[in-house]
Amino acid sequence: MLDLFSSGIMSLWLDAAGVRSGMPNAVSLLAWRGGMPGLAVAEDLAFGGIDPANPDLPAVAAVREYLKDLKDKNLIEGNQGIWVQSGMLPLVSQQGTVLMPGASLTKIATSLASLETWGAAYQFETGFRGTGPIRNGVLQGDLVVSGGGDPLFVWEEAIAVGNALNQMGIDRVAGNLVVTGNFRMNYQSDPVAAGEILRQAIESLRWPSEVQAMYSKMAPGTRKPQVTIAGSVIAEKFAREGRLLLKRRSLPLPEILKQMNVHSDNEIAQILADNLGGAQIVQQQATWAAGVPAAELELVNGSGLGVENRMSPRAACAMMQAIARSLQATGLTVADLFPVSGRDKGTLEHRHIPPSAVVKTGTLDTVIALAGAIPTRDRGLVWFAIINRGTDWDSLRAQQDIFLQKLVRQWGTASTLPLAITPHIDGARPALGAANRSDILLGG
Incomplete structure (x- = not known):
């Protein structure tokens, strides 16, 4: 393969595939399209296209049957998009390269751009400073919170901060609570x-019943904080001078993304997109990392709200797959x-998608859209995307589930779960409010 690069043959392949050989991620795009010369991308047929180099007639038949059922039930309006591939090999396509409203599939792009920008170990930091000394349990000055963009700074996180302040001997603030930086609490963006x-x-x-309910689910033995602010809450554009008392680190980025995707949380998605610099930055990062042609992804926000967010099923x-890599x-x-x-x-609670499938x-x-990967015996890990246009949500979801079940019956159930989709994070038990993410820095 190195010889191909040096001889210029790779450049010819890229040009033939419609990819400029000088583009930074051209090799990634070639690998995504098949990884070897002669592997043409599927052309759409009337009811499901097929890659002539890798025919899978049962899959094509399943797509044709699926689309016919939708049409017979009067469930569809306009274009219907389907893309199915085994590993890097395209199997079947119906309008697979056509831009369509992706709804919350947009959060796939936001997830990918977040990983590309910050990395899987990243944690947002919220800082707390004191503008005066601590005497007899009283911070003689203001408590200044400097936000670092944490999209999941919620009740539990604030409770952990209060307990950390109590731990360092603060139970009263004589001055104001000053909010600076990119700070949101319970998704509220207004700083005051x-x-x-x-x-x-x-x-x-001062806790209402809502906070009492959240507290009851926290780790046994978690204390109830008691820090009284004597002054007012004020917002300032620039951070004040003062001693850094405490840093509160967010959940690691993958856990934030898990919560966002399990519940399809639009607020988290938009906060992340804003932190990244906006929808255009998300689009650029995602297309770069995935080798997606620019024409197959158009975003106006990070959440997917609005039909203006469009992508192809192939994208x-x-x-x-880029996230997996x-x-x-x-x-x-x-x-x-x-x-x-x-x-x-979350969004899968009432679905009948084949077990162990990873989806958005x-x-x-x-x-109604669905994308992800299903493990099979004969085809290994099969990646798919389905974008349906229609208004009967329940019926469209049910037909998507039936379609995936048919694919698994055709290709068999995987005997073991592939390592590539083995989960380690329990999305039902995020460690919100964990004490070990508060870094007390009295000497800072």
Whole structure:
């Protein structure tokens, strides 16, 4: 293969595939399209296309039957997109390279861009400074919170902060609570409103029933913090001088992404996209990492809200695979970022997707989408994306599930779960409020 690069043959292959050989990720795109010369991308046929180099007639028949059932039941409107591939080999396509509203499949792009930018070990940091000394349990000055973009700074996280402040001997702040930086509390972006929620969270005597309910689910033995703010909550653009008392590290990025994808949380997705620099940056990062042609991904936000977020089914598969590759050296898998059928609830709670499939759902008024990977005996790990246009959500979801079940019956159930989709993160038990992510820095 190195000889091919040096001889210029690789450049000819890229040009033949419609890829500029000078583009930075051209080799990645070639690998995604098949990985070897002569492996042409499937052309769409009337009811399901097929890669002539890798025919899978049963899969084509399943797609034809699936589309016919949708049509007979009057469930579809406009284009229907399907892409199925085994590993890197395209098997079948129906409008697989056509831009369509992807709904929350957009969160695949947001997940990929987040990993590419920050890495799997990344944790957001929220800093707490004091502008005066601590005397007899009182911080003689202001408590300044400097946000670092944590999208999951919620009640439990604030409770942990309050307990850490108590641990260092602070039970009262004589001054104000000052909010600076990129700080959100319970998704609230207004700094004063976010600060008021934080103030309530660290003073347990002011807890409403909602916080009591959250607290009851935290680790046994977790204390109830009591930190009183004597002054007001104010917002300032620039961080104040003061002694760094405490850093609160967020859940690791993969755990945040798992929560986002299991529950298809639009707020987390948009916060991450904003932290990254906006939808265009997410689009650029995702297309680069996945080798996706720029024409197959168009984003206006990070969540998928709105039909203006469009992608091809092929691009959805490519981005899922790019995430899997990105995680290979981390000990994690794509199943640690997305819901797993039979294991995670959230958007899969009432679905009948084959067990152990790793998927991302998407829903808009006129869009039902699904993408991911299913383990099979004969075809190994099969990656797929389905984008349906229609308004009967329940029926479209049921037909998607039946279609995947047919593919598994055709190719057989995998005898063992592939390592590439073995989960390690339990999405049902995020360690929100864990004390070990508070770094007390009295000497800072």
